[in-house]
Amino acid sequence: MRPDSLPWPPLVTADKVPLRIRARDFLLTLLAWAAFCWMMMDALQLTFDWLRPPFGQLTFLDAPDWDALWKALRPFVQLTGLLVVWISFWAVYRRKTLRPQQTVPQAPATLDPELLCARYAVAMHQLELWQRTRCVTVDVVEGGRIIAVDAQETSLSQIRL
16 A cells, blocks of 8 residues: 555666666667667678779679569568558548648636636635645536645655655
8 A cells, every 4th residue: 555645656767776776777778789780781791892992893792683682672662552542542632631720729718717606516615725726626416516725845855756
């Protein structure tokens, strides 16, 4: 059971991340980059050989068989092109649905305090007190009648993690 003074859900900031989590994330990132470089090894070697003197010529490696490479990659390129055309078509076809209805957020209209007090049968001095309070919990029953109000003055210094 957790104490009521602790906020929920707990907020984990960067300065509170445990060392073992940081070490794990660092090692996993390093492993991911190593796997990426290993998968790209041939391309990196070709690029390195092409960039060193004499510039623009492969001196130590043979040129890849571009026809065989294109033959293997052609179905994937065609499928990608088909998906791009399909998504573009649906984006144009449904642009009115996908476009946001309201681009500028507008604040709700302000309420007249007297009208608010009359509607919920609340005294004006109570409403002013609740407006100055940081945290107010209001229990409302069906029909909009207020049955209980818990107004607690809390400051950030009172909240402990």
